[in-house]
Amino acid sequence: MIDAETEHHRRVAVALKETSATLETLGTIGREITASLNIKDVFGALHRHVHHLLDASSFVVYLLDDDQRALNMVFGMELGQPLSQIIVPLDLPESNIARCAREQQAVVIHLEPDNDQKTLIPGTLDTRSLLYAPLIVCERLLGVMSIQTSLPDAYGERELSIFLALCAYGAIALDNAAAYAAAEASQRRADQALSELRQTQGELIQREKLASLGSLVAGVAHELNTPIGNSLLVASTLRDESTQFLQQVQQSSVRRSDLERYCQSAAESSDLLMRCLVKAADLIARFKQLAVDQTSDLRRSFDLRTGCEDVVLMLSSRLRGAGHQLEVDITDGLIMDSYPGAFGQVLSNLIINAIVHGLDGQMHGLISIVGRPKDKQHIVLIVKDNGRGIQAEHLERIFEPFFTTRFGQGGSGLGMHISYNIVRSILGGSISVSSPAGEGAIFEMILPLYAMEQRLGI
Structure with a gap:
């Protein structure tokens, strides 16, 4: 009687020790998984730790698509080899994966050796035990995680508790990774939009500069019109007087007063012409400086x-x-x-x-x-x-x-x-x-x- 009681206490102590060690391991695993923001790293960590804690020849993760109508296999490994990706409609009645997602409850299946439904299971191994659990964050379904093994009755209450804990950590990590990826995508779109905006703004600024330069061109053309027009008038008048004076010289009819009048008129015309041309040159110089300033920094x-x-x-x-x-x-x-x-x-x-x-x-x-x-x-x-x-x-x-x-x-x-x-x-x-x-x-x-x-x- 005493020996039996002692053996019972020993077993309880061993179980408690194993449970404590398992909880400590799960805590360490949880910190590692939830610390990653890369979805591939999350899949890799889950796959590694599932094999460490549970018997699992196959490990698969399904995530809901954007329309919430189907589950896409986003990660699947069987004995170290990748599985072919599949899509499971959420309303597929014979699918245990879809059932787990619809009911948002874990599904444990132990098959008999002569079961003929192995075609529903990804992979090629003779599967005897299957475990499905939903990935849920804040009552929001993300997908389903599953493990399978060829061992019979492999998943009891202890294995279910461990797998649910891994699913909880995995759901948090996957949600964080998805949020981080969305934030990165939004940032890239914002950077691209900002780059395009700056490029457009630069083009518009250059157009404004050219428009401003166009106003300057119109202004200087108008301002130059007066001195150049006056210069043309003075030059044409001086030419006519010179032609008339030359005719008088050729006819030997030039008097002293005619010579003095012509010289005085030529001096006045030259002075006026010089003032007009100097003003035009000054306008052109100022315009050149403005043009240089306007089109450069x-x-x-x-x-x-x-x-x-x-x-x-x-x-x-x-x-x-x-x-x-x-x-x-x-x-x-x-x-x-x-x-x-x-x-x-x-x-x-x-x-x-x-x-x-x-x-x-x-x-x-x-x-x-x-x-x-x-x-x-x-x-x-x-x-x-x-x-x-x-x-x-x-x-x-x-x-x-x-x-x-x-x-x-x-x-x-x-x-x-x-x-x-x-x-x-x-x-x-x-x-x-x-x-x-x-x-x-x-x-x-x-x-x-x-x-x-x-x-x-x-």
Whole structure:
């Protein structure tokens, strides 16, 4: 009696020791499996530990497809060899795999030696014991995990508990890996979209630069028309007088007064011609500098007043055509070491914005540009018009890309956005807008006299 009782206690102690060791092993396995975010590594770890803890000649993992209508074999091994992938419809009545998924309960099957249903089991071994368990996370079915062996009655309560624990760890790991893969895919799509957006933005910025350069070309053509036209008039007049004087010489009818009159007229014509040509040459030189600045990112020192006047000069024909005036009031001697092309593009955008939006539909509008030193390192430049102003609900959006109140009328909605980015990223300053009632629109820029090195990526 005592020996029997002692043997019973010994067996209980051994069972408890084995259970404790198994639980400790499962805890270690669980930490390893759930720590991986790679789905292939999760499959490999599950396969390895299943063989360590249970008798399993076959190990298969099925996952629900996106439509929740079928189970796809995503991993299957039998005696170290991969199994052919299969798809099991969820509503297949004779499938134990589908039944396990539908009922979300473990299924244990022990077959008799003469059972003729072995064709339903993946692989080629003579299978006697099968164990299926659902992969569930937060009441959400992910799929089914199964093991099989040729040993009879191989899966009892202990084996079922171990397998369910492995399924729980596996479900968490697979869900984490799927979430990580989805996050990586989303990040790749976002990076691709951002890359395409930056490329598109770069192309649009180049188009804006070319459009601005086109305005300069039109402006200089109009400004050159006057001195060149005057030069042609003076030259043609001088030619006619020279022809007439030559005829008098050939006829020997030249008097002293005729010679003096011709010489005086030639001197006056030459002086006027020189002034017109010098003005044309000056316009061309200024246009060349503006063109270089507008189409490049060169940094140089320039006088703020002169830089503003050059831009205004190139837009003067557009201002006159619209019937508006522009006044420049900038303190003399404000020398900036910055990017004149970028600065000119911003100023040009602000002036054109005032013409197209602020003063649209009205005559005799006034645009003023006022520049003053703010401190020893900065200047403040204000571009103001006396137009209709900006509606309060538009003020916060005016620097947003593609925001325009002239949709479908040729406005790209990029002019102010590009100007904002240029001021912030290239000129190293700030720009703000206000529109007090009855005072039009006021754009204020605070710019450093010495710009930081240009930062890319606007």
